Amino acid sequence: MGDRAIFTAVLIGLQALAAFILIWGLKLQGRWAIGAVAGFVLFSLPLPYLMGLAGHARQPSLLTAALVVRPVFAWHFNWLAFLLFLAPVIILGRAAGWLSGWPWVLPGLRAVMLSGIGLWTLATIIGLAGTLRPPRITTQEVIIPGLPPEQSGIRLVQLSDPHVAWWNARAEMERIGEMIMQLQPDLFVLTGDMVDHHPDYVHVLADGLEGLKPRLGRYAIIGNHDVYTGAEAVSKRMEERGFHVLRNQCLGLEERGARLALLGMEDSGANWTGADPWEEMIPHYLADCPAGLPVILLAHRPSAFERVQGRPVALTLAGHTHGGQLRLPFGLPGLAHLGFQRPSGLYRVAGQTLYTSRGTGTVGWPFRLNCPPEITLFILRAEKNP
Template sequence: MSTVLMGILAFGFSNPSKIREANNYDFFYFVISVSFLILTPKFLLAASYLISLVLRLFKARYFSRILLMSSLIISLGLMINIGYGITFGRKTLRVIKQEIYLDSLPDALDKTTIVQISDIHLGGFKDDSFIRRAADEINSFHPDLILFTGDMVNNYYQEMLGFEDEFAAMKASFGKYAILGNHDYGDYSNWESKEQKQINHQTLEGMIEDAGFELLLNESAKIDINNESVEIIGVENWGHPPFPQYADLDMAMKNTEKQSFKILMTHDPAHWADRVIEKTDVPLSLSGHTHAAQSGIQFAGIEFSPMYFIQKYWGGLYKHGNQYLYVNRGIGCVGLLGRIEMAPEITVLTLRSK
């Protein structure tokens, strides 16, 4: 089995340019998912075996046997858990309800309801049934606002074809707003020309707007809720080198009013730490991007993802002074076609005044 798997990996990644040109992700997802399913338990077993050899050198055969048996049981459980995440976990919709108490929130905006969705990656879906279910769930909360924080597709606008009605069906009393994520620019694909890439990008923007979302590209939108001014600020993706940093927060906030209540949408939560806190007066920011690594541990109310070692703000609510950040764990999958203890998330945020 290991030989077959290594052969698949060698074949799949021997020519990485072909992967970047692919618009069908089935083989790519298959390779990543099977590798994760088989190699992760084997890595644990191999590490345990090496430790057991050390224990035997010190005549601790009893502890060596306990270690090997324990690792075997844990590896089996891990394989079952990964298999479940690939088969069912990515289809199990999770609704997280979060109240956020804000010092600067006017009383008239108390109990304003925002539904946040993020990182849909439509290239990983075979049909529209899951997105239709998500739309029905979103509408059941009768939100004031729906905010989408980027990564509609993996690379290509064609991935959105067949899903337009589901996004158009999402309803909010005061509007739907969207920004772009790192995958929405097509930077992860090889293009025959800059013009081809630009057409792909512009077509995707048009499709998002045709679905009823106002796309904010380093700009803001002013709305009135209960006679209070609310400004939704949206920046383009704040990328990590070597990818471009399209975000321009100064430009996005150029026309905002000092007295208005502001909500910032920025795809990458690292942008909040680097450009927002202590440098702006924006009380609430919303991000996605991390997917919470699509894997983690949830036990006794404690949640942890290995994404923490890469991205400090990987999922949930964070606070710095009087400024808040919520990081949505995403709906779709990229790379690993599965979610292990980190189900697809719809976030229902209720703003509360103190």
């Protein structure tokens, strides 16, 4: 029995356990019990297809991704979360009702749990729809100290975290490529997490960006998911497709016509919920930058910004957080705030600028709620003469 078959069997077994706890724990009967069993059976049937996509670096059509792949992925993710967080509450609730003899415990537990599951199902449907929408174009003007006035207006486009894998359709990457080309960038950067699960997905990413030929070049860095996929293989394929992968390197762009330097920091893959241990090396990498050129730092995680305070880095571009994929209304802290101080958007500190992209992909759960994907266009401006 292969690894994918074992994984599928384990996943189905866990779903069966979740179904049992739900039906037994809440004493579901009649159409409620039948509906629960039917749902688990229905969403387990496509699992071999999903495993085949993942195992052979294939992708579904956009329609199949929208109607089958992502809903099935979300279903199983949700019920694994149910086992971790809600199943213990149900079991303890049943035990409390039995020990106390209070007749209202079970009906109350059932009402609360079914209401919560219903609301979460609605949120999941809305979140799934959010993954299918085109990315938003965010435009930012950034002052770059030291940029010559005659070079003011350079158009830099950042793409981050596309996470091309078996849950994406090729058409989605092609759409992203078309949107970027319409922005007519002079410089294109990709700040990590390009692919998941198989390095051959690089070709889908590169095909979507094939028509993109900015005069200052196309650059990429390795993110933590590229490390998990295989940093060497991902980097090699990206280089073969015409991207310059900066692996703890600094490169001057003067020969291409811009008085700028790009410093690309590779992610270590460690401690993905917080700062990267390799960020301590940023001052060392900066020493390799051409003297006197304004530096743009490409770092997968926004925590790298803390390491460049007071150093000659004009702009730091990061991703990694996806903006949390779920953002609370009214500017309240979301999931991304748990690990990062600056989880999305533009930040300016003492003349230095950080932009943390929400990215275009998802990870862990195909879900975006109040957190749309984005492509960012930066207009780089020279300082005005006093």
